Amino acid sequence: MTRTTTEAGHDERLRRWRLVLGGDEADGTGCALSGTDAAMDGALTSLYGTRAGTGARSGNRSAGLGASAPSVARWLGDIRTYFPSSVVQVMQRDAIDRLGLSTLLLEPEMLEAVEADVHLVGTLLSLNKAMPETTKETARAVVRKVVEELEKKLATRTRSTLTGALDRSARISRPRHRDIDWDRTIRANLKNYLPEFDTVVPERLIGYGRASQSVKKEVVLCIDQSGSMAASVVYASVFGAVLASMRSIATRLVVFDTAVVDLTDQLDDPVDVLFGTQLGGGTDINRALAYCQSQITRPADTVVVLISDLYEGGIRDEMLKRVAAMKASGVQFVALLALSDEGAPAYDREHAAALAALGAPAFACTPDLFPDVMAAAIEKRPLPVPAAD
Secondary structure: OOOOHHHHHHHHHHHHHHHHHOOOOOOOOOOOOOHHHHHHHHHHHHHHOOOOOOOOOOOOOOOOOOOOHHHHHHHHHHHHHHOOHHHHHHHHHHHHHHHOOHHHHHOHHHHOOOOOOHHHHHHHHHOHHHOOHHHHHHHHHHHHHHHHHHHHHHHHHHHHHHHHHHHHHOEEOOOOHHHEOHHHHHHHOHHHEEOOOOEEOOOOOOEEOOOOOOOOEEEEEEEEOOHHHHHHHHHHHHHHHHHHOOOOEEEEEEEEOOOEEEOHHHOOOHHHHHHOOOOOOOOOHHHHHHHHHHOOOOHHHEEEEEEOOOOOOOOHHHHHHHHHHHHHOOOEEEEEEEEOOOOOOOOOHHHHHHHHHOOOOEEEEOOOOHHHHHHHHHHOOOOOOOOOO
């Protein structure tokens, strides 16, 4: 008898529920798995079974991965065979979190098997000081692969967006025709509107010059390297390298916890920057901003970007006074709670509100939005703050 479409659909739903529920006696599907489905179920069992993690279920899912790099490496190979890359990355993060496999990332054979992503880079950086010499070169290769992919994705748009902003910020009062900024010119001359001719008489032309090879703006990236900011540290380091490659922007990169480290000299290689960070520890934003403030020589042409969840372990009032002083001197101050695709982290809402009262709203920024945020800061326009959820 020919199976109907309805029956086939019903069987497919049972199959999917069986994979989700894990085959406990009470799962109610009555569905047996074989072939690829059984192998997929085994990979899921190894991670999400009772002995593997924290689950309370009883039944078949209890295999676990075992505490050896070879068995984990085989499991990593299996999940890359059966699941798409995005799912593999989620399962890897779950394996590290649920099973405490961070120490196994210190072994070369496991590193060679992982699906590299921003989150894995963050984990490797947090293990940097404990990493044996035999693993460091493999770890650097993993980090470099992710960094190069991010640079390829982010660099072109960042450079083109900021080059346009630099051009527009270099306004001139007697522009050539091709350099006239017609939008600003019309707005500046609306008082000269002649209704009988339905036109605006442009008594004053506003234009912008083309950015030359000289430095037009200075950017200071001040990055919180506490453990919760791992993905932000990765993205900020890549953006720092991209900005440093633009001759019209002088870029400084500073990382901090309770100490402050200036990594500007390593900006030609973001991998060196990342391995110069030390994720974890406390936070002293005030000390970091004090250092950044001491490096500013052209406040009216400087953008300071603080990337932090704002949990201040230093002197709160002094931190806010420094922000107010920088803004009063002409510095464009940007406060980002995160620079990642993960959304806003937990953050100090009191400090965020205090910064907003100073005219420096604190918000989470995705890598795609960052070039637009920087362009607005360079042009001294309102920042494109995402709408709150």
